[in-house]
Amino acid sequence: MSQFSHILFDLDGTLTDNTQGIKNSLKYALNKMHVDGYSEAIMDQFIGPPLQWGFSNLFGLNERNTKLAVEYFREYYGENGWHQNEPYDGIFEMLAELDAQGKKxxxxxxxxxxxxxxxxxxxxxxxxxxxxxxxxxxxxxATKSQIITDLLEMQQLTPSEQIVMIGDTVFDIRGGKENGLSTVAVNYGFGKEEELRNENPDYFADDVDELYEILSA
Incomplete structure:
Protein backbone atom coordinates (compact mmCIF):
# COMPACT_ATOMS: atom_id res chain seq x y z
CA MET A 1 0.00 0.00 0.00
CA SER A 2 1.37 3.41 -0.96
CA GLN A 3 2.74 5.86 1.55
CA PHE A 4 0.78 9.09 1.04
CA SER A 5 2.66 12.28 1.85
CA HIS A 6 -0.03 14.73 0.66
CA ILE A 7 -3.77 14.20 1.09
CA LEU A 8 -6.52 16.08 -0.76
CA PHE A 9 -9.99 15.78 0.74
CA ASP A 10 -13.33 16.61 -0.78
CA LEU A 11 -15.59 18.37 1.76
CA ASP A 12 -19.31 17.54 1.42
CA GLY A 13 -19.87 13.80 1.74
CA THR A 14 -16.27 13.14 2.74
CA LEU A 15 -15.50 15.22 5.83
CA THR A 16 -18.92 16.66 6.64
CA ASP A 17 -22.56 15.74 6.06
CA ASN A 18 -24.21 18.88 4.70
CA THR A 19 -27.34 17.13 3.43
CA GLN A 20 -29.84 19.34 5.22
CA GLY A 21 -28.14 22.61 4.35
CA ILE A 22 -27.79 21.75 0.68
CA LYS A 23 -31.35 20.44 0.32
CA ASN A 24 -32.82 23.47 2.05
CA SER A 25 -30.78 25.78 -0.17
CA LEU A 26 -31.86 23.82 -3.26
CA LYS A 27 -35.54 23.99 -2.28
CA TYR A 28 -35.21 27.74 -1.78
CA ALA A 29 -33.59 28.20 -5.20
CA LEU A 30 -36.10 26.00 -7.03
CA ASN A 31 -39.01 27.79 -5.36
CA LYS A 32 -37.56 31.12 -6.51
CA MET A 33 -37.25 29.69 -10.04
CA HIS A 34 -40.83 28.32 -9.91
CA VAL A 35 -39.60 24.75 -10.44
CA ASP A 36 -41.72 22.08 -8.79
CA GLY A 37 -42.68 18.43 -9.14
CA TYR A 38 -39.15 17.16 -8.53
CA SER A 39 -38.42 13.98 -6.59
CA GLU A 40 -36.34 13.33 -3.49
CA ALA A 41 -34.10 11.12 -5.62
CA ILE A 42 -33.23 14.05 -7.89
CA MET A 43 -32.35 16.15 -4.84
CA ASP A 44 -30.04 13.40 -3.62
CA GLN A 45 -28.21 13.43 -6.97
CA PHE A 46 -27.73 17.19 -6.66
CA ILE A 47 -25.45 16.78 -3.64
CA GLY A 48 -21.80 16.45 -4.57
CA PRO A 49 -21.39 17.71 -8.16
CA PRO A 50 -20.82 21.41 -8.97
CA LEU A 51 -23.97 23.56 -8.61
CA GLN A 52 -23.92 24.56 -12.27
CA TRP A 53 -23.87 20.91 -13.35
CA GLY A 54 -26.76 20.04 -11.04
CA PHE A 55 -29.13 22.81 -12.10
CA SER A 56 -28.35 22.26 -15.77
CA ASN A 57 -28.31 18.45 -15.96
CA LEU A 58 -30.77 17.46 -13.25
CA PHE A 59 -33.32 20.26 -13.60
CA GLY A 60 -32.82 21.18 -17.25
CA LEU A 61 -32.20 24.88 -16.71
CA ASN A 62 -30.59 26.86 -19.51
CA GLU A 63 -27.37 28.81 -18.97
CA ARG A 64 -29.09 32.03 -17.89
CA ASN A 65 -31.48 30.34 -15.47
CA THR A 66 -28.72 28.11 -14.12
CA LYS A 67 -26.73 31.20 -13.22
CA LEU A 68 -29.77 32.72 -11.51
CA ALA A 69 -30.55 29.51 -9.62
CA VAL A 70 -26.97 29.34 -8.35
CA GLU A 71 -27.35 32.91 -7.04
CA TYR A 72 -30.55 31.97 -5.17
CA PHE A 73 -28.91 28.82 -3.79
CA ARG A 74 -25.98 30.82 -2.45
CA GLU A 75 -28.32 33.46 -1.03
CA TYR A 76 -29.88 30.90 1.30
CA TYR A 77 -26.71 28.90 1.84
CA GLY A 78 -24.72 31.97 2.87
CA GLU A 79 -27.23 32.79 5.62
CA ASN A 80 -28.38 29.38 6.82
CA GLY A 81 -27.26 26.38 4.79
CA TRP A 82 -23.53 26.36 5.53
CA HIS A 83 -23.96 25.67 9.24
CA GLN A 84 -26.73 23.07 8.77
CA ASN A 85 -23.85 20.65 8.70
CA GLU A 86 -22.11 17.99 10.79
CA PRO A 87 -18.73 16.24 10.54
CA TYR A 88 -18.90 12.47 10.12
CA ASP A 89 -18.08 10.37 13.19
CA GLY A 90 -14.36 9.87 13.56
CA ILE A 91 -13.29 12.70 11.25
CA PHE A 92 -11.76 14.88 13.99
CA GLU A 93 -9.77 11.96 15.36
CA MET A 94 -8.58 10.96 11.89
CA LEU A 95 -7.39 14.46 10.99
CA ALA A 96 -5.55 14.80 14.31
CA GLU A 97 -3.80 11.43 13.88
CA LEU A 98 -2.81 12.11 10.28
CA ASP A 99 -1.49 15.54 11.28
CA ALA A 100 0.56 13.94 14.06
CA GLN A 101 2.03 11.56 11.48
CA GLY A 102 3.22 14.53 9.44
CA LYS A 103 0.74 14.16 6.57
CA LYS A 104 0.14 17.33 4.56
CA ALA A 142 -15.90 24.81 -10.90
CA THR A 143 -14.98 21.36 -12.23
CA LYS A 144 -13.30 19.13 -9.67
CA SER A 145 -10.46 18.36 -12.05
CA GLN A 146 -9.66 22.07 -12.52
CA ILE A 147 -9.92 22.77 -8.79
CA ILE A 148 -7.42 19.98 -8.07
CA THR A 149 -5.11 21.29 -10.81
CA ASP A 150 -5.24 24.79 -9.34
CA LEU A 151 -4.53 23.50 -5.83
CA LEU A 152 -1.52 21.49 -6.99
CA GLU A 153 -0.15 24.51 -8.86
CA MET A 154 -0.68 26.85 -5.89
CA GLN A 155 1.21 24.46 -3.61
CA GLN A 156 3.83 23.69 -6.27
CA LEU A 157 3.11 19.98 -5.99
CA THR A 158 4.13 17.63 -8.78
CA PRO A 159 1.45 14.98 -9.47
CA SER A 160 2.45 11.54 -8.19
CA GLU A 161 1.05 8.39 -6.61
CA GLN A 162 2.15 9.74 -3.22
CA ILE A 163 -0.53 12.44 -3.50
CA VAL A 164 -4.07 11.13 -3.02
CA MET A 165 -7.52 12.57 -3.74
CA ILE A 166 -10.35 11.36 -1.49
CA GLY A 167 -14.02 11.86 -2.29
CA ASP A 168 -17.51 10.42 -2.39
CA THR A 169 -18.50 11.09 -6.02
CA VAL A 170 -17.31 10.12 -9.49
CA PHE A 171 -16.22 13.74 -9.99
CA ASP A 172 -13.67 13.38 -7.19
CA ILE A 173 -12.24 10.13 -8.56
CA ARG A 174 -12.12 11.37 -12.15
CA GLY A 175 -10.56 14.64 -11.03
CA GLY A 176 -7.87 12.82 -9.12
CA LYS A 177 -7.08 10.47 -12.00
CA GLU A 178 -7.04 13.28 -14.56
CA ASN A 179 -4.38 14.98 -12.43
CA GLY A 180 -2.25 11.85 -12.08
CA LEU A 181 -3.02 11.26 -8.39
CA SER A 182 -3.92 8.18 -6.39
CA THR A 183 -7.62 8.02 -5.49
CA VAL A 184 -9.78 6.81 -2.61
CA ALA A 185 -13.56 6.53 -2.95
CA VAL A 186 -15.57 6.71 0.27
CA ASN A 187 -18.86 4.87 0.45
CA TYR A 188 -20.46 6.77 3.34
CA GLY A 189 -21.15 10.00 1.42
CA PHE A 190 -23.52 10.93 -1.38
CA GLY A 191 -22.18 8.88 -4.29
CA LYS A 192 -23.55 5.52 -5.44
CA GLU A 193 -21.28 2.55 -4.74
CA GLU A 194 -21.69 0.99 -8.19
CA GLU A 195 -20.85 4.25 -9.96
CA LEU A 196 -17.84 4.81 -7.73
CA ARG A 197 -16.47 1.31 -8.30
CA ASN A 198 -16.92 1.75 -12.06
CA GLU A 199 -14.40 4.60 -11.86
CA ASN A 200 -11.80 2.09 -10.57
CA PRO A 201 -10.47 4.08 -7.62
CA ASP A 202 -7.18 2.84 -6.21
CA TYR A 203 -8.80 2.28 -2.82
CA PHE A 204 -12.34 2.03 -1.45
CA ALA A 205 -13.39 2.89 2.11
CA ASP A 206 -16.77 1.94 3.55
CA ASP A 207 -16.34 4.12 6.65
CA VAL A 208 -14.00 6.62 8.29
CA ASP A 209 -12.08 3.88 10.12
CA GLU A 210 -11.24 2.18 6.82
CA LEU A 211 -10.26 5.53 5.32
CA TYR A 212 -7.87 6.15 8.20
CA GLU A 213 -6.27 2.74 7.76
CA ILE A 214 -5.64 3.47 4.07
CA LEU A 215 -4.21 6.95 4.67
CA SER A 216 -2.03 6.12 7.68
CA ALA A 217 -0.33 3.08 6.13
Missing amino acids: MYIATSKLEKYALQIMKHFEMDKYIIRLKGADYGGKK
Missing part, protein backbone atom coordinates in the same frame (compact mmCIF):
# COMPACT_ATOMS: atom_id res chain seq x y z
CA MET A 105 -3.60 17.84 4.15
CA TYR A 106 -5.65 20.01 1.79
CA ILE A 107 -9.26 20.54 0.73
CA ALA A 108 -10.39 20.47 -2.93
CA THR A 109 -14.11 21.17 -3.08
CA SER A 110 -16.68 22.27 -5.65
CA LYS A 111 -18.32 24.36 -2.94
CA LEU A 112 -17.87 28.12 -3.19
CA GLU A 113 -14.53 28.74 -1.54
CA LYS A 114 -15.67 31.31 1.03
CA TYR A 115 -18.35 28.94 2.39
CA ALA A 116 -15.91 26.04 2.55
CA LEU A 117 -13.52 28.22 4.56
CA GLN A 118 -16.35 29.18 6.92
CA ILE A 119 -17.17 25.52 7.52
CA MET A 120 -13.54 24.60 8.17
CA LYS A 121 -13.16 27.41 10.71
CA HIS A 122 -16.54 26.71 12.33
CA PHE A 123 -15.58 23.10 13.05
CA GLU A 124 -11.96 24.02 13.83
CA MET A 125 -10.65 21.72 11.10
CA ASP A 126 -8.65 24.55 9.59
CA LYS A 127 -5.75 23.91 11.99
CA TYR A 128 -5.06 20.65 10.13
CA ILE A 129 -5.53 21.98 6.58
CA ILE A 130 -2.63 23.67 4.79
CA ARG A 131 -4.68 25.05 1.88
CA LEU A 132 -8.32 24.99 0.76
CA LYS A 133 -9.30 25.46 -2.87
CA GLY A 134 -12.97 25.82 -3.77
CA ALA A 135 -15.07 26.95 -6.70
CA ASP A 136 -14.75 30.54 -7.89
CA TYR A 137 -17.86 32.72 -7.74
CA GLY A 138 -18.45 32.80 -11.49
CA GLY A 139 -18.27 29.03 -11.91
CA LYS A 140 -15.54 29.33 -14.56
CA LYS A 141 -13.30 26.89 -12.72
Whole structure:
Protein backbone atom coordinates (compact mmCIF):
# COMPACT_ATOMS: atom_id res chain seq x y z
CA MET A 1 0.00 0.00 0.00
CA SER A 2 1.37 3.41 -0.96
CA GLN A 3 2.74 5.86 1.55
CA PHE A 4 0.78 9.09 1.04
CA SER A 5 2.66 12.28 1.85
CA HIS A 6 -0.03 14.73 0.66
CA ILE A 7 -3.77 14.20 1.09
CA LEU A 8 -6.52 16.08 -0.76
CA PHE A 9 -9.99 15.78 0.74
CA ASP A 10 -13.33 16.61 -0.78
CA LEU A 11 -15.59 18.37 1.76
CA ASP A 12 -19.31 17.54 1.42
CA GLY A 13 -19.87 13.80 1.74
CA THR A 14 -16.27 13.14 2.74
CA LEU A 15 -15.50 15.22 5.83
CA THR A 16 -18.92 16.66 6.64
CA ASP A 17 -22.56 15.74 6.06
CA ASN A 18 -24.21 18.88 4.70
CA THR A 19 -27.34 17.13 3.43
CA GLN A 20 -29.84 19.34 5.22
CA GLY A 21 -28.14 22.61 4.35
CA ILE A 22 -27.79 21.75 0.68
CA LYS A 23 -31.35 20.44 0.32
CA ASN A 24 -32.82 23.47 2.05
CA SER A 25 -30.78 25.78 -0.17
CA LEU A 26 -31.86 23.82 -3.26
CA LYS A 27 -35.54 23.99 -2.28
CA TYR A 28 -35.21 27.74 -1.78
CA ALA A 29 -33.59 28.20 -5.20
CA LEU A 30 -36.10 26.00 -7.03
CA ASN A 31 -39.01 27.79 -5.36
CA LYS A 32 -37.56 31.12 -6.51
CA MET A 33 -37.25 29.69 -10.04
CA HIS A 34 -40.83 28.32 -9.91
CA VAL A 35 -39.60 24.75 -10.44
CA ASP A 36 -41.72 22.08 -8.79
CA GLY A 37 -42.68 18.43 -9.14
CA TYR A 38 -39.15 17.16 -8.53
CA SER A 39 -38.42 13.98 -6.59
CA GLU A 40 -36.34 13.33 -3.49
CA ALA A 41 -34.10 11.12 -5.62
CA ILE A 42 -33.23 14.05 -7.89
CA MET A 43 -32.35 16.15 -4.84
CA ASP A 44 -30.04 13.40 -3.62
CA GLN A 45 -28.21 13.43 -6.97
CA PHE A 46 -27.73 17.19 -6.66
CA ILE A 47 -25.45 16.78 -3.64
CA GLY A 48 -21.80 16.45 -4.57
CA PRO A 49 -21.39 17.71 -8.16
CA PRO A 50 -20.82 21.41 -8.97
CA LEU A 51 -23.97 23.56 -8.61
CA GLN A 52 -23.92 24.56 -12.27
CA TRP A 53 -23.87 20.91 -13.35
CA GLY A 54 -26.76 20.04 -11.04
CA PHE A 55 -29.13 22.81 -12.10
CA SER A 56 -28.35 22.26 -15.77
CA ASN A 57 -28.31 18.45 -15.96
CA LEU A 58 -30.77 17.46 -13.25
CA PHE A 59 -33.32 20.26 -13.60
CA GLY A 60 -32.82 21.18 -17.25
CA LEU A 61 -32.20 24.88 -16.71
CA ASN A 62 -30.59 26.86 -19.51
CA GLU A 63 -27.37 28.81 -18.97
CA ARG A 64 -29.09 32.03 -17.89
CA ASN A 65 -31.48 30.34 -15.47
CA THR A 66 -28.72 28.11 -14.12
CA LYS A 67 -26.73 31.20 -13.22
CA LEU A 68 -29.77 32.72 -11.51
CA ALA A 69 -30.55 29.51 -9.62
CA VAL A 70 -26.97 29.34 -8.35
CA GLU A 71 -27.35 32.91 -7.04
CA TYR A 72 -30.55 31.97 -5.17
CA PHE A 73 -28.91 28.82 -3.79
CA ARG A 74 -25.98 30.82 -2.45
CA GLU A 75 -28.32 33.46 -1.03
CA TYR A 76 -29.88 30.90 1.30
CA TYR A 77 -26.71 28.90 1.84
CA GLY A 78 -24.72 31.97 2.87
CA GLU A 79 -27.23 32.79 5.62
CA ASN A 80 -28.38 29.38 6.82
CA GLY A 81 -27.26 26.38 4.79
CA TRP A 82 -23.53 26.36 5.53
CA HIS A 83 -23.96 25.67 9.24
CA GLN A 84 -26.73 23.07 8.77
CA ASN A 85 -23.85 20.65 8.70
CA GLU A 86 -22.11 17.99 10.79
CA PRO A 87 -18.73 16.24 10.54
CA TYR A 88 -18.90 12.47 10.12
CA ASP A 89 -18.08 10.37 13.19
CA GLY A 90 -14.36 9.87 13.56
CA ILE A 91 -13.29 12.70 11.25
CA PHE A 92 -11.76 14.88 13.99
CA GLU A 93 -9.77 11.96 15.36
CA MET A 94 -8.58 10.96 11.89
CA LEU A 95 -7.39 14.46 10.99
CA ALA A 96 -5.55 14.80 14.31
CA GLU A 97 -3.80 11.43 13.88
CA LEU A 98 -2.81 12.11 10.28
CA ASP A 99 -1.49 15.54 11.28
CA ALA A 100 0.56 13.94 14.06
CA GLN A 101 2.03 11.56 11.48
CA GLY A 102 3.22 14.53 9.44
CA LYS A 103 0.74 14.16 6.57
CA LYS A 104 0.14 17.33 4.56
CA MET A 105 -3.60 17.84 4.15
CA TYR A 106 -5.65 20.01 1.79
CA ILE A 107 -9.26 20.54 0.73
CA ALA A 108 -10.39 20.47 -2.93
CA THR A 109 -14.11 21.17 -3.08
CA SER A 110 -16.68 22.27 -5.65
CA LYS A 111 -18.32 24.36 -2.94
CA LEU A 112 -17.87 28.12 -3.19
CA GLU A 113 -14.53 28.74 -1.54
CA LYS A 114 -15.67 31.31 1.03
CA TYR A 115 -18.35 28.94 2.39
CA ALA A 116 -15.91 26.04 2.55
CA LEU A 117 -13.52 28.22 4.56
CA GLN A 118 -16.35 29.18 6.92
CA ILE A 119 -17.17 25.52 7.52
CA MET A 120 -13.54 24.60 8.17
CA LYS A 121 -13.16 27.41 10.71
CA HIS A 122 -16.54 26.71 12.33
CA PHE A 123 -15.58 23.10 13.05
CA GLU A 124 -11.96 24.02 13.83
CA MET A 125 -10.65 21.72 11.10
CA ASP A 126 -8.65 24.55 9.59
CA LYS A 127 -5.75 23.91 11.99
CA TYR A 128 -5.06 20.65 10.13
CA ILE A 129 -5.53 21.98 6.58
CA ILE A 130 -2.63 23.67 4.79
CA ARG A 131 -4.68 25.05 1.88
CA LEU A 132 -8.32 24.99 0.76
CA LYS A 133 -9.30 25.46 -2.87
CA GLY A 134 -12.97 25.82 -3.77
CA ALA A 135 -15.07 26.95 -6.70
CA ASP A 136 -14.75 30.54 -7.89
CA TYR A 137 -17.86 32.72 -7.74
CA GLY A 138 -18.45 32.80 -11.49
CA GLY A 139 -18.27 29.03 -11.91
CA LYS A 140 -15.54 29.33 -14.56
CA LYS A 141 -13.30 26.89 -12.72
CA ALA A 142 -15.90 24.81 -10.90
CA THR A 143 -14.98 21.36 -12.23
CA LYS A 144 -13.30 19.13 -9.67
CA SER A 145 -10.46 18.36 -12.05
CA GLN A 146 -9.66 22.07 -12.52
CA ILE A 147 -9.92 22.77 -8.79
CA ILE A 148 -7.42 19.98 -8.07
CA THR A 149 -5.11 21.29 -10.81
CA ASP A 150 -5.24 24.79 -9.34
CA LEU A 151 -4.53 23.50 -5.83
CA LEU A 152 -1.52 21.49 -6.99
CA GLU A 153 -0.15 24.51 -8.86
CA MET A 154 -0.68 26.85 -5.89
CA GLN A 155 1.21 24.46 -3.61
CA GLN A 156 3.83 23.69 -6.27
CA LEU A 157 3.11 19.98 -5.99
CA THR A 158 4.13 17.63 -8.78
CA PRO A 159 1.45 14.98 -9.47
CA SER A 160 2.45 11.54 -8.19
CA GLU A 161 1.05 8.39 -6.61
CA GLN A 162 2.15 9.74 -3.22
CA ILE A 163 -0.53 12.44 -3.50
CA VAL A 164 -4.07 11.13 -3.02
CA MET A 165 -7.52 12.57 -3.74
CA ILE A 166 -10.35 11.36 -1.49
CA GLY A 167 -14.02 11.86 -2.29
CA ASP A 168 -17.51 10.42 -2.39
CA THR A 169 -18.50 11.09 -6.02
CA VAL A 170 -17.31 10.12 -9.49
CA PHE A 171 -16.22 13.74 -9.99
CA ASP A 172 -13.67 13.38 -7.19
CA ILE A 173 -12.24 10.13 -8.56
CA ARG A 174 -12.12 11.37 -12.15
CA GLY A 175 -10.56 14.64 -11.03
CA GLY A 176 -7.87 12.82 -9.12
CA LYS A 177 -7.08 10.47 -12.00
CA GLU A 178 -7.04 13.28 -14.56
CA ASN A 179 -4.38 14.98 -12.43
CA GLY A 180 -2.25 11.85 -12.08
CA LEU A 181 -3.02 11.26 -8.39
CA SER A 182 -3.92 8.18 -6.39
CA THR A 183 -7.62 8.02 -5.49
CA VAL A 184 -9.78 6.81 -2.61
CA ALA A 185 -13.56 6.53 -2.95
CA VAL A 186 -15.57 6.71 0.27
CA ASN A 187 -18.86 4.87 0.45
CA TYR A 188 -20.46 6.77 3.34
CA GLY A 189 -21.15 10.00 1.42
CA PHE A 190 -23.52 10.93 -1.38
CA GLY A 191 -22.18 8.88 -4.29
CA LYS A 192 -23.55 5.52 -5.44
CA GLU A 193 -21.28 2.55 -4.74
CA GLU A 194 -21.69 0.99 -8.19
CA GLU A 195 -20.85 4.25 -9.96
CA LEU A 196 -17.84 4.81 -7.73
CA ARG A 197 -16.47 1.31 -8.30
CA ASN A 198 -16.92 1.75 -12.06
CA GLU A 199 -14.40 4.60 -11.86
CA ASN A 200 -11.80 2.09 -10.57
CA PRO A 201 -10.47 4.08 -7.62
CA ASP A 202 -7.18 2.84 -6.21
CA TYR A 203 -8.80 2.28 -2.82
CA PHE A 204 -12.34 2.03 -1.45
CA ALA A 205 -13.39 2.89 2.11
CA ASP A 206 -16.77 1.94 3.55
CA ASP A 207 -16.34 4.12 6.65
CA VAL A 208 -14.00 6.62 8.29
CA ASP A 209 -12.08 3.88 10.12
CA GLU A 210 -11.24 2.18 6.82
CA LEU A 211 -10.26 5.53 5.32
CA TYR A 212 -7.87 6.15 8.20
CA GLU A 213 -6.27 2.74 7.76
CA ILE A 214 -5.64 3.47 4.07
CA LEU A 215 -4.21 6.95 4.67
CA SER A 216 -2.03 6.12 7.68
CA ALA A 217 -0.33 3.08 6.13
